[in-house]
Amino acid sequence: MLTDALQATATGEPAAAVRRAPARRRRWHGWTTAIVLALPGLAVFGLFSWWPMIRSGIMAFQETNLIGGGSWVGLRNFAYVLHDPALPQAVRNTLWFALLGLVLGFPIPIALAVFISEQRGWRSTFSVLAYLPAVIPPVVAILLWRVFYDPSPEGALNALLRQVGLGPYSWLNSTSLAMPAVVMEVIWATAGSTTVVYLGALSRVGGELYEAAEIDGCGIWKRIWHVTLPQMRGFILVLLLLQLIGTLQVFTEPFLLTGGGPANSTTTVLMLIYNYAFVYGNFGAAAALSAMLMAVLTLVAALYLAATRRWSRS
Amino acid sequence: MRTSQPEPTAQSRSIISPNDLHRASVRLTLGTSRVLILASLLLASLGPFVWLFKASISTTQDTIRHPYGWFPSGTRWDNLSTAWHQVDVSRYILNSAVMTIGEIAVSLVVTVTLAYALAILRPAWGPIVYGAVLATLFIPVAVAMVPLFMTISDLPLLHTSLVSSYWSVWLPAGANAFNVLIMKRFMDDFPREILEAASVDGAGPLRTLWHVVLPLAKPMVVVEAVLVMMAAWKDYLWPSLALQEPDMQPISVALPRVAENAELSVQMAAMFIALVIPLLVFLVFHRQLLRGASLSGALKG
Numbered sequence: 001m002l003t004d005a006l007q008a009t010a011t012g013e014p015a016a017a018v019r020r021a022p023a024r025r026r027r028w029h030g031w032t033t034a035i036v037l038a039l040p041g042l043a044v045f046g047l048f049s050w051w052p053m054i055r056s057g058i059m060a061f062q063e064t065n066l067i068g069g070g071s072w073v074g075l076r077n078f079a080y081v082l083h084d085p086a087l088p089q090a091v092r093n094t095l096w097f098a099l100l101g102l103v104l105g106f107p108i109p110i111a112l113a114v115f116i117s118e119q120r121g122w123r124s125t126f127s128v129l130a131y132l133p134a135v136i137p138p139v140v141a142i143l144l145w146r147v148f149y150d151p152s153p154e155g156a157l158n159a160l161l162r163q164v165g166l167g168p169y170s171w172l173n174s175t176s177l178a179m180p181a182v183v184m185e186v187i188w189a190t191a192g193s194t195t196v197v198y199l200g201a202l203s204r205v206g207g208e209l210y211e212a213a214e215i216d217g218c219g220i221w222k223r224i225w226h227v228t229l230p231q232m233r234g235f236i237l238v239l240l241l242l243q244l245i246g247t248l249q250v251f252t253e254p255f256l257l258t259g260g261g262p263a264n265s266t267t268t269v270l271m272l273i274y275n276y277a278f279v280y281g282n283f284g285a286a287a288a289l290s291a292m293l294m295a296v297l298t299l300v301a302a303l304y305l306a307a308t309r310r311w312s313r314s
Numbered sequence: 315m316r317t318s319q320p321e322p323t324a325q326s327r328s329i330i331s332p333n334d335l336h337r338a339s340v341r342l343t344l345g346t347s348r349v350l351i352l353a354s355l356l357l358a359s360l361g362p363f364v365w366l367f368k369a370s371i372s373t374t375q376d377t378i379r380h381p382y383g384w385f386p387s388g389t390r391w392d393n394l395s396t397a398w399h400q401v402d403v404s405r406y407i408l409n410s411a412v413m414t415i416g417e418i419a420v421s422l423v424v425t426v427t428l429a430y431a432l433a434i435l436r437p438a439w440g441p442i443v444y445g446a447v448l449a450t451l452f453i454p455v456a457v458a459m460v461p462l463f464m465t466i467s468d469l470p471l472l473h474t475s476l477v478s479s480y481w482s483v484w485l486p487a488g489a490n491a492f493n494v495l496i497m498k499r500f501m502d503d504f505p506r507e508i509l510e511a512a513s514v515d516g517a518g519p520l521r522t523l524w525h526v527v528l529p530l531a532k533p534m535v536v537v538e539a540v541l542v543m544m545a546a547w548k549d550y551l552w553p554s555l556a557l558q559e560p561d562m563q564p565i566s567v568a569l570p571r572v573a574e575n576a577e578l579s580v581q582m583a584a585m586f587i588a589l590v591i592p593l594l595v596f597l598v599f600h601r602q603l604l605r606g607a608s609l610s611g612a613l614k615g
Binding site: 031040041044051120144155159188205207211223228252293 | 327588
């Protein structure tokens with residue numbers, strides 16, 4: 001109330017004092033309306049977001065089926081998961097996927113965005129073109145790439161590579177090539193949308209910084225290195241973290257491209273969770289592994305944020 | 315009516331200055347790199363679309379033997395009608411439409427009412443709710459998959475199962491923190507004078523929402539509707555768990571099964587049909603979509 005009045009005087013609004021009494025009634029009225037209006041949101045978030053998160057913590061320590069409550073089993077679910085011989089392989093595969101995605105996929109959108117932002121008059125054409133793969137439903141893209149990865153010498157990708165004297169490769173049938181092939185599909189499908197995010201960041205870089213750099217005698221490459229990239233640093237750091245968190249949860253692409261094979265070389269942690277729950281019906285083990293994955297992801301995020309905060313302060 | 319758009323201001327200049335453009339070497343490098351990148355973008359982005367279209371009107375043998383041939387045995391437009399009628403693509407497309415429309419409706423109701431309560435009415439408990447909503451942004455979606463499935467199999471308090479009902483995809487789609495966040499930020503910028511004026515004129519909160527806030531929020535409502543539509547059309551994992559009746563499944567979930575049972579030419583035709591609708595939506599709404607996509611960056615930065 002007081003702040004309202006102060007604000008009113010600050011903005012030179014004379015009617016504040018006159019309107020004080022109805023304002024109080026309005027506020028009370030607004031209070032109940034606010035609850036009623038927020039109700040759909042509270043219900044949906046409560047039921048389908050907050051409660052499942054709490055529940056996953058409970059379930060990890062229970063033996064449960066789909067109906068009714070479970071019985072407490074202490075740490076038995078965790079012991080089961082940790083002794084599963086499939087776990088180390090799934091962890092290795094997931095880390096390998098994340099690393100490949102980072103090394104091969106992370107720089108592409110940055111370079112593309114810097115380039116596109118310089119295309120006066122052509123910017124929207126280039127951004128639409130770059131974003132196009134992100135429009136394809138992932139399932140369609142995955143099934144299409146499965147055809148491209150046909151291991152026969154006539155396969156679409158092998159035929160293309162033969163023109164430059166490479167191959168033929170067995171792609172998804174090879175234990176060493178299957179994961180890089182999955183990563184390539186993912187990069188193709190996601191690079192465009194990340195590029196658009198960077199383009200948004202670039203449009204906020206003030207022209208006067210480039211002006212100043214140019215007056216100081218910086219060439220174009222130096223301007224990119226000393227102005228553009230530092231200005232994008234916040235975005236780069238956060239998108240790096242998001243990509244890391246996203247790739248550690250990869251599921252649909254290896255699930256539909258390879259089904260986890262050959263010889264479990266593309267089975268990821270999330271596929272293991274899926275198998276526990278929906279193939280073996282062991283919901284407790286699935287919840288325990290989910291809890292562990294979430295703990296790891298939270299830890300990664302916390303460490304990362306702490307490290308980058310110190311780094312950006314120094 | 316004045317709406318405050320959080321659009322970045324027009325750029326006065328960028329990395330390369332008019333001075334640079336006077337130098338021949340800069341112009342040459344820029345020109346060649348433009349041609350090179352345009353060519354590789356066309357190949358990488360447009361190429362697969364064109365190839366899929368070609369494969370969808372080719373025979374299976376042509377696609378396998380001559381992936382880059384120009385219709386050695388002629389075009390087969392009937393693949394598309396075979397896919398549409400005989401492998402039930404028409405039904406799956408309809409299911410996708412039902413799923414998408416419901417998700418848009420639920421999302422918009424939840425987002426607009428919650429954002430209005432948080433940004434305009436500003437109750438004392440607002441920040442707590444807002445914080446709890448934002449916290450879900452950082453919770454990995456996939457990790458919540460198993461408990462969410464358990465929740466819809468046996469709903470708390472009601473003890474009914476939503477599995478194999480469209481509510482099981484419609485309702486969870488409403489719990490999207492990002493949509494609430496961008497709508498709330500958009501409403502935060504609404505001029506308070508207009509809301510005050512409506513209040514002085516005797517409009518209650520609901521009338522203000524309907525007659526003042528909703529018209530002002532329309533651009534963001536469109537952005538969100540398009541974002542939800544694209545996301546719903548793309549979704550695979552959750553609908554595959556929640557909608558287990560084959561007759562109810564959306565096209566994304568049904569396609570892998572179609573791929574296993576139909577011959578390649580029909581499979582390609584089915585995939586092409588599944589792609590056309592989001593492609594058309596994108597071409598019509600690309601401005602809104604690209605804005606939504608870069609907004610997600612604005613919040614991350």
